[in-house]
Amino acid sequence: MNHRLLALVVLAVLIGDARASDQRRELEFAEQLQAGTSAGNVVWLNSAGQRFLGIWTEAEKADNTNAVILLHDMGNHPDHQPLIRGLRTSLPEYNWATLAIQLPLREIGAEARDYYGLFDEARGRIQAAVAFLRGNGARNIALVGHGIGAAMAAYTISLEPDALLALAAISLPLPDSTLPQARIGDFLKQIALPFLDIYAEFDLPEVADTARQRRMLAKDNPVYRQVVINGEDHDYSHDPAMVVKRVHGWLTLNLNPN
Incomplete structure (x- = not known):
């Protein structure tokens, strides 16, 4: 093998590794969730020939016409506490079915920039989640994402x-x-x-310090709203119920569920 061909092979391996999700971590999370998840049913979805886990929770007092796909932050899973679990278990009480899905992961210790190459894989999973919800009667579907999950959601909706x-x-x-x-x-x-843009008073710099920039970028969208949650940091661990309340109120105002 000549040096040029060897360099191309090495480059292809490096690129492939940069884009590949850590399926072993996903399986470890899946084992934990299947053994200990309450309030909701574990389901398996498929995207591009790869199975991934979701937690499906039906609306309590209505059909599943109105549904939310929940996207966790980087390195997490679809029952991550307190925020994703709070949303996925509380919104059904307000007649919003929820489907929290496992997003592709990178290795432990990976940084946010390491996740950008996974956005197309995440988009495929969101598409699979939409198909699942349509098959279960959903007509009004919203995306709710946290951190990198929110970025993956924005990328998907833009396309x-x-x-x-x-x-x-x-x-x-x-x-x-x-x-x-x-x-x-x-x-x-x-x-x-x-479009609801929620951030915490003590959020990460790339979130809190860019709040005004996001407002300006979205200024031509008449249904854009930005809300700051005071006293919280990026994890919303002090009062996650406030985020649930904000999301539910916004869904009700904008999508008028039954």
Whole structure:
């Protein structure tokens, strides 16, 4: 093998590794969730030939016409406490079915920039989640994401604006990156759907320090709203119920569920 060909092979391996999700970590989370998840049913979905776990919780006092897909932050899972679990178990009490899905992961210790190469894989999983919800009677579907999950949601909606009805982005970062998947600011300018932008008073710098920039980028969207949760940090561990309340009130106002 000549040096040029060897270099191309090494480059291909490196690129492939940069884009590959850590399926072993996903399986470890899946084992834990199958053994100990309450309030909801574990389901398995498929995207691009790869199975991934979701937790499906039906609306309590209505059919599943109105549903939310929940997207966790980087390195987490679809029952992560307190925020994702709080949303997925509380919204059904307000007649919103929830489907929290496992997003692709990188290795432990990976940084946010390491996740940008997984955005297309995440998009495929969101598409599979939409198909699952449609098959279970959902007509009004919103995306609710936290951190990198919110960025993956914005990326997906910017490419498929007609597939979903609304986006609630919790602690949405504006990364300092030139990678196409990380150009969140460009995505914000394209989104014309009802858009709730929640961030914490003591959030990460790439979230809190860019709040005004996000408002300006979304200024042409008449159904964009930004809300700050005082006294909280990126994990919303002090009062996650306040975030649930904000998301539920916004869903009710913008999508008028039965």
